[in-house]
Amino acid sequence: xxxxxxxxxxxxxxxxxxxxxxxxxxxxxxxxxxxxxxxxxxxxxxxxxxxxxxxxxxxxxxxxxxxxxxxxxxxxxxxxxxxxxxxxxxxxxxxxxxxxxxxxxxxxxxxxxxxxxxxxxxxxxxxxxxxxxxxxxxxxxxxxxxxxxxxxxxxxxxxxxxxxxxxxxxxxxxxxxxxxxxxxxxxxx
Amino acid sequence: xxxxxxxxxxxxxxxxxxxxxxxxxxxxxxxxxxxxxxxxxxxxxxxxxxxxxxxxxxxxxxxxxxxxxxxxxxxxxxxxxxxxxxxxxxxxxxxxxxxxxxxxxxxxxxxxxxxxxxxxxxxxxxxxxxxxxxxxxxxxxxxxxxxxxxxxxxxxxxxxxxxxxxxxxxxxxxxxxxxxxxxxxxxxxxxxxxxxxxxxxxxxxxxxxxxxxxxxxxxxxxxxxxxxxxxxxxxxxxxxxxxxxxxxxxxxxxxxxxxxxxxxxxxxxxxxxxxxxxxxxxxxxxxxxxxxxxxx
Numbered sequence: 200x201x202x203x204x205x206x207x208x209x210x211x212x213x214x215x216x217x218x219x220x221x222x223x224x225x226x227x228x229x230x231x232x233x234x235x236x237x238x239x240x241x242x243x244x245x246x247x248x249x250x251x252x253x254x255x256x257x258x259x260x261x262x263x264x265x266x267x268x269x270x271x272x273x274x275x276x277x278x279x280x281x282x283x284x285x286x287x288x289x290x291x292x293x294x295x296x297x298x299x300x301x302x303x304x305x306x307x308x309x310x311x312x313x314x315x316x317x318x319x320x321x322x323x324x325x326x327x328x329x330x331x332x333x334x335x336x337x338x339x340x341x342x343x344x345x346x347x348x349x350x351x352x353x354x355x356x357x358x359x360x361x362x363x364x365x366x367x368x369x370x371x372x373x374x375x376x377x378x379x380x381x382x383x384x385x386x387x388x
Numbered sequence: 389x390x391x392x393x394x395x396x397x398x399x400x401x402x403x404x405x406x407x408x409x410x411x412x413x414x415x416x417x418x419x420x421x422x423x424x425x426x427x428x429x430x431x432x433x434x435x436x437x438x439x440x441x442x443x444x445x446x447x448x449x450x451x452x453x454x455x456x457x458x459x460x461x462x463x464x465x466x467x468x469x470x471x472x473x474x475x476x477x478x479x480x481x482x483x484x485x486x487x488x489x490x491x492x493x494x495x496x497x498x499x500x501x502x503x504x505x506x507x508x509x510x511x512x513x514x515x516x517x518x519x520x521x522x523x524x525x526x527x528x529x530x531x532x533x534x535x536x537x538x539x540x541x542x543x544x545x546x547x548x549x550x551x552x553x554x555x556x557x558x559x560x561x562x563x564x565x566x567x568x569x570x571x572x573x574x575x576x577x578x579x580x581x582x583x584x585x586x587x588x589x590x591x592x593x594x595x596x597x598x599x600x601x602x603x604x605x606x607x608x609x610x611x612x613x614x615x616x617x618x619x620x621x622x623x624x625x626x627x628x629x630x631x632x633x634x635x636x637x638x639x640x641x642x643x644x645x646x647x648x649x650x651x652x653x654x655x656x657x658x659x660x661x662x663x664x665x666x667x668x669x670x671x672x673x674x675x676x677x678x679x680x681x682x683x684x
Contacts, residue, residue, distance in 0.1 A: 241590075272584060273544075278555040295439060295440060320436075324431060353629065353667045359665055374499070379441075381497035382446075386443070
């Protein structure tokens with residue numbers, strides 16, 4: 200029992216140490232978040248349940264679930280939460296912890312997409328959309344790109360696909376990299 | 389003349405939403421607004437970056453804002469995601485001095501400091517609140533009186549806020565549409581989610597949400613939808629064909645950036661507004677706009 204309590208406080212502390220996570224202790228389990236979420240029906244655990252599990256110290260179950268990866272950051276739960284716990288931010292914190300500890304679910308392609316996106320932003324300071332899509336499809340399922348052909352054709356026809364992308368000046372890119380590396384070194388809190 | 393620091397964001401700069409930036413710049417010019425692009429701006433990181441590295445994501449925004457602080461002008465962006473990513477830096481760092489200290493420690497590695505002295509604004513906000521509906525109305529050259537427009541806000545321009553409009557039942561665009569001489573249709577789902585970037589890894593999830601939006605707009609009589617977000621426009625316009633295939637529906641509703649509709653009403657030419665970049669043809673909208681040329 201003692202061990203269990205210790206585990207649960209550690210996981211909550213870990214959540215609280217990342218900006219946006221500190222309010223989880225205020226949750227009253229009213230379920231407004233789950234009722235407002237457009238994607239709750241796709242999640243293994245809807246937001247209210249996920250937060251209860253997190254507070255109960257169910258670290259691995261929470262961090263390896265697909266739930267937070269279905270959050271589309273619509274913030275409807277956040278504006279409705281009567282305790283102002285900012286559930287959307289909490290979902291991002293759980294995603295960060297899952298990524299950091301290599302527990303992100305493989306059942307859903309969102310973690311791979313976010314990682315590919317973030318690596319490009321880190322590496323270039325920009326978001327070359329075409330390069331990003333190609334990298335994502337190569338990393339996950341190249342064959343699924345086939346279903347995108349008609350869509351891509353429509354985009355190409357209307358000048359919506361661009362191969363060139365804006366580059367930061369080398370000194371600006373070096374500066375950004377130094378900042379992001381320092382942020383990594385400082386960790387979450 | 390009003391001056392702002394302009395942050396176009398990647399989608400508007402050279403991605404799928406270049407027409408948004410083109411029309412935003414043209415409309416700004418017509419409204420005596422000068423947009424001065426932020427030098428050396430970096431990507432806002434959008435929601436993916438803050439799902440991988442929260443502190444790093446705050447630093448991406450804080451770097452942009454600290455560069456903008458040198459000029460001191462409000463930072464304006466047309467993109468809802470860029471807007472929220474920049475705006476939340478101001479909110480979070482004001483709320484938490486501890487996080488602000490960490491962000492500044494990271495920024496100092498690049499010789500920068502975030503002070504929190506510039507405001508972050510969305511394009512829609514500056515048009516209606518700084519310029520105003522009456523001034524907008526006075527620039528209208530073409531009548532859109534027959535056109536029924538569904539105002540789609542999506543999420544991140546009104547939430548989490550505090551923002552310039554109500555988080556669940558915003559009204560700004562309805563008034564804007566009326567100022568342009570068009571008719572705003574009821575659109576109960578106007579501030580609901582389109583699925584955002586989930587359209588890439590979890591396409592069917594986003595198509596379900598997008599279908600509901602299109603259905604809601606069309607069944608309320610809309611002939612076109614206007615949006616304030618590059619990604620919403622992608623989902624509603626570029627993926628409209630996929631929605632039709634999945635749901636055996638037959639939507640063919642043009643989806644314009646709100647700045648494009650303003651530009652049409654102001655009599656700005658189609659090319660400058662990037663109207664050819666709409667995947668669903670906006671000809672229906674243009675036919676109604678060219679019907680009457682307003683005198684005087």
